[in-house]
Amino acid sequence: MxxxxxxxxxxxxxxxxxxxxxxxxxxxxxxxxxxxxxxxxxxxxxxxxxxxxxxxxxxxxxxxxxxxxxxxxxxxxxxxxxxxxxxxxxxxxxxxxxxxxxxxxxxxxxxxPSVVRGSRYLVAISTRGKSPAVSRYLRMRLEAEYADLDRMIDLQDEIRSMLRETEPVQAERSRILWSILSDDEVWEALASDYGRARGLAIERYLHA
The missing domain is CATH 3.40.50.720 (NAD(P)-binding Rossmann-like Domain)
Known part of the structure; x- marks a missing residue:
């Protein structure tokens, strides 16, 4: 399959x-x-x-x-x-x-499959029927640990559009986006204040 x-x-x-x-x-x-x-x-x-x-x-x-x-x-x-x-x-x-x-x-x-769904993403999980409990467990873990994933996707989309205008090298655009995705402080800011997370990402990775 x-x-x-x-x-x-x-x-x-x-x-x-x-x-x-x-x-x-x-x-x-x-x-x-x-x-x-x-x-x-x-x-x-x-x-x-x-x-x-x-x-x-x-x-x-x-x-x-x-x-x-x-x-x-x-x-x-x-x-x-x-x-x-x-x-x-x-x-x-x-x-x-x-x-x-x-x-x-x-x-x-x-x-x-078991589904984890946000407004910006969809994740399907299956154990091919071997363990519905494992599928449910993974779904619950993803929902709990990535509660702010929709906001990160919005941030990535916004920064990506900015980078298309300012950074001609694709490899560098990818590196910057990955750095933002890996930044724990950006994730923490997303939990309460999208504007703060956006400003932090721009200051650290676009104005560096």
Whole structure:
């Protein structure tokens, strides 16, 4: 597998299973994709999500009915509590060319990672299903230790624009930006005062 980040705007995502696992998957995709959850019953965790619900007894549906449901779908998620049913859904997806994530059963061709998200960055973490606890641990550590990362990205972007006007050598621009990124005092200032951090970076690295 290789990591990718996809724009799912306007894409259809179909989730088989409306339990707690299906609700978590729906919440992951609903901000961007057009999500439909198919199930006999639906978890309270689905309340308030911008999704469509479709009632069906998935275990009673033949493969042909599953193929019909998958028409026009970009990604399908099998989130039922029955691994054998999930695997069958995966086989139908493989035969129709629909990307597939399996919550329980044989691995699909898509992994839904743990995500650390800011307004300026997105980090995806996966252990390929071996240890969800490790993925969660890394996410929590990153969120705690880099709480001001959005501000640093803004600062890097601003200083980078300044350097394009004043420093013709790319290697020197990179060195300056890396020096700012490695400066503990700049990070400390970012936690409370962006203007102070900006002034410190300019004084130390642009006016040196």
């Amino acid at each position: 290789i990591p990718l980040m996809l724009d799912l705007t306007g894409r259809r995502v179909l989730i088989f299973g409306g339990g707690d696992v299906g609700a978590r998957k729906a919440a992951y995709f609903e901000h961007e994709a057009e999500v439909t959850v198919i199930s006999r019953s639906f978890s309270p965790g689905l309340e308030g999500l911008a999704i469509r619900r479709q009632e069906a007894d998935l275990s009673a549906l033949p493969d042909e009915a599953l193929r019909s449901l998958l028409q026009g779908v970009f990604l399908a998620v099998a989130a039922t509590p029955d691994p054998a049913l999930n695997d069958r859904i995966g086989r139908v997806c493989a035969g129709t060319g629909v990307l597939f994530n399996n919550a329980a059963g044989e691995p699909g061709d898509v992994i839904v």
